[in-house]
Amino acid sequence: MSFVRRVVAIARKDLLAEWRDRESFSAMFFFAFLVLFLFNFALGGDQTLIRGASSGLLWLAFTFTSVLGLARSVQGELENDCLDGLLLYPAEREAIYLGKLLVNFTVILVVELVIFPLFAVLYNMDLWSRLPKLLLIAVPGTIGFAAAGTLLSAMTAGLRARDAMLPFLLFPLTIPLILSAVKGTEVVLRGDPFELAMPWLKLMAAFDTVILVASLLTFEYLVEE
Amino acid sequence: MIGRGVERALGILAVIGLVAGLYTGFLYAPRDAVQGEVQRIMYLHVPLILVSYLAFFVVFVTSILYLARRWERHDAIAHSSAEIGVLFTALAIAAGSIWGRPTWGTWWTWDARLTTTTILLLIFIGYLMLRALVDDPSRGATFSAVLGIIGFLDVPIIHMSVVWWRTLHQPASVLRPGPSTVAPDMQVALYTNLAAFVLLYGYFLVKRVRLEEARWELSRLRMEGAA
Numbered sequence: 001m002s003f004v005r006r007v008v009a010i011a012r013k014d015l016l017a018e019w020r021d022r023e024s025f026s027a028m029f030f031f032a033f034l035v036l037f038l039f040n041f042a043l044g045g046d047q048t049l050i051r052g053a054s055s056g057l058l059w060l061a062f063t064f065t066s067v068l069g070l071a072r073s074v075q076g077e078l079e080n081d082c083l084d085g086l087l088l089y090p091a092e093r094e095a096i097y098l099g100k101l102l103v104n105f106t107v108i109l110v111v112e113l114v115i116f117p118l119f120a121v122l123y124n125m126d127l128w129s130r131l132p133k134l135l136l137i138a139v140p141g142t143i144g145f146a147a148a149g150t151l152l153s154a155m156t157a158g159l160r161a162r163d164a165m166l167p168f169l170l171f172p173l174t175i176p177l178i179l180s181a182v183k184g185t186e187v188v189l190r191g192d193p194f195e196l197a198m199p200w201l202k203l204m205a206a207f208d209t210v211i212l213v214a215s216l217l218t219f220e221y222l223v224e225e
Numbered sequence: 226m227i228g229r230g231v232e233r234a235l236g237i238l239a240v241i242g243l244v245a246g247l248y249t250g251f252l253y254a255p256r257d258a259v260q261g262e263v264q265r266i267m268y269l270h271v272p273l274i275l276v277s278y279l280a281f282f283v284v285f286v287t288s289i290l291y292l293a294r295r296w297e298r299h300d301a302i303a304h305s306s307a308e309i310g311v312l313f314t315a316l317a318i319a320a321g322s323i324w325g326r327p328t329w330g331t332w333w334t335w336d337a338r339l340t341t342t343t344i345l346l347l348i349f350i351g352y353l354m355l356r357a358l359v360d361d362p363s364r365g366a367t368f369s370a371v372l373g374i375i376g377f378l379d380v381p382i383i384h385m386s387v388v389w390w391r392t393l394h395q396p397a398s399v400l401r402p403g404p405s406t407v408a409p410d411m412q413v414a415l416y417t418n419l420a421a422f423v424l425l426y427g428y429f430l431v432k433r434v435r436l437e438e439a440r441w442e443l444s445r446l447r448m449e450g451a452a
Contacts, residue, residue, distance in 0.1 A: 151375070155368045159358050169355065169372065172347040173379050176386035183390075199389060207382050214378055218371040221292055 006091040010099025011106075014073070018107060024069040028111045031068060035061040036119055050123050055185035058119060059178055063145070066108045067167050070149035073104050074157040083223070093220035097150060101215075104146040112138050125189070133188045137197065140204040141181035144211055148174050151215040154222045180204045232435070235428040242421030246272075246414070254414035266324040268414050272422040273317035274342065280310030280426060281349065281377055288373035291366060297441070298434070300366040303373055304356060305433035307349050309426055314346045337387040344383050348376040 018024055039057050043049050050057065077083040086096060116134060120127035127134065152169045156162040171178075180200040187197040250268035257264030283306040291299040321339065322332045333339075352372050359365035407415060 148375075151371070155355065155372070159355075161358055165351075165355060165358060169348075169351045172344050172351065173375065175344055176379070176382045179386045179390060203382065203386055203389070206385075207379075210378050210382060211375070214375050218292065218374065221367050222371060 003092065003095060006095040007098045007102065010086075010089075010091065010096055011102040014100065014103040015106065017076070018103065024072050024107055025110065028065045028068050028107070029114060032061045032065040032111055032115050033118060035064060036115065036122060040122070047123065051125060054119070054123065054125065055182050055189055058115070058185060059141075059182045061115065062108070062112055062142075063171065063174070063178055064167075065111060066104075066145055066149060067170065069107050069111075070104055070146070070153045070170070071156070071162065071166050073100050073150060074153045075162065078158050087223060093223060094216050096223065097215060097219040101146055101150045104150050105142055108142050108146055109138070112142065127189075130188050130191075133194060134185065137181055137184035137188060137201070140201065140208055141177055141184075144177045144204060144208040145170075145174055147208065147211045147215055148177075151211075151219060151222070154219065174207075177204060177207050180207070232428070232431050235424060235431060239421060239424035239428045242417070242424045246418035246421040249414035249417045254411050255408070257411075260328055263324060263327050266320055267411075268418045270317055270320040270324055271415060272419040273313045273320060275419060276422045276426045277310045277313035277317060279423070280306045280313060281345065281380075283430075284310065284349075284352075284373045285377035288370035291370045292374075297366070298438075300370065301434050301437040302430065303370065304366075305430050305437065307352055307369075307373065308433065309429050311346065311349050311353060313422075313426070314342060314349070318342060318346065337384070337390065340387045340390075341380065341384045344387075345376075345380055348372075348379070352376060 036057070039050060039061075043053070074083075077086055089096075116127050116131065119125070149166070149170055152173075153166060156165045156169065159165055180203045184197040184200040184204075187194065187200075246268065250265055254265070254268070256262060284303045287299045287303040287306065290296070291303060318339070325334065326332050352369055355372060356365050356369045359368055
């Protein structure tokens with residue numbers, strides 16, 4: 001089996017497990033929806049204020065939400081010694097990492113895709129026509145976030161204070177990514193020329209490259225027994 | 226690793242350096258024409274932050290070495306250096322904040338370098354917390370090594386992102402190409418203090434690594450006692 005097929009096999013296993021109980025997705029979706037809903041009260045129901053801050057609010061909801069799914073991705077393997085079984089699978093450690101990353105990326109992106117229209121409806125914004133451009137920002141942002149999150153969740157899984165530790169490690173590391181995604185989304189939502197988002201896209205690309213290369217090089221050390 | 230003699234010499238030199246630093250900083254260096262006496266905080270602030278960058282660089286290098294060779298002492302150095310780095314960074318931010326109040330008119334501002342440094346501090350506080358939480362020492366060492374490497378690699382990207390976002394800091398006056406912008410007498414005070422803090426860092430590091438070695442020795446003796 002080729003490397004790519006091994007990655008897909010691992011991703012398929014996790015996606016299937018996710019599809020059967022939809023535990024991550026439903027937790028993430030409801031959490032993100034609640035956060036968006038609460039913003040209305042946090043900002044005193046001022047619609048112009050909310051629309052002005054919408055890119056920041058959206059990404060705040062996405063980052064908080066993603067942690068829920070990321071934490072489960074390796075934690076789930078610890079039950080019934082699944083991790084040992086996974087490590088016995090004749091694949092490179094990099095394939096395991098990429099498989100997990102693919103699943104985390106997919107789940108977070110699906111949540112984002114559901115949340116965008118909901119946000120548009122709740123706060124009366126036109127997002128539909130801008131969805132392709134929004135995706136150009138959201139995809140590199142989500143790749144980097146999922147890549148860092150997958151690596152870190154391999155460290156925090158099984159720890160006593162894992163629920164607090166994952167965001168504590170993940171958020172400071174991903175600040176450049178969150179910042180770029182917020183700025184890029186702001187450009188799109190304001191309807192400014194897309195060239196203005198280019199520096200932020202480049203920054204996200206740089207972050208994604210560094211974190212992916214570093215993760216691929218170091219992941220094997222994290223899961224070895 | 227390092228003999229007691231070297232350790233003592235480092236300690237004595239650090240004390241001499243700090244006394245010389247106090248003298249040059251308070252008495253030798255002239256009063257700043259614009260900022261007045263408060264500018265003297267620079268002789269504390271700049272060495273602290275430069276030495277903490279050095280400390281985190283040491284974490285980065287020893288983390289790579291640990292993953293490559295699995296030598297416990299590399300991990301002990303990384304751990305010790307991270308602790309000193311966190312301490313020095315926090316002090317540098319505090320000193321900068323005290324300096325910023327009279328000169329910038331605010332304790333805190335979302336300036337690029339200040340923000341980057343604070344994020345760096347958060348990353349390495351996370352590093353120390355992770356280390357404290359992992360029970361198995363060799364797993365803890367591996368996790369921290371990976372985090373130390375990624376945290377350090379992330380710094381230039383974090384810095385770029387916040388520079389594009391906003392900046393207010395005076396341009397770097399020591400670590401920059403071209404002639405220094407600091408007056409010669411002030412440079413003397415600055416470099417004296419910088420040397421003193423590098424020595425202090427070296428002394429702390431040696432002491433801290435020795436403490437870790439004593440801990441290994443203790444657990445080895447306990448194991449022997451139990452057997």
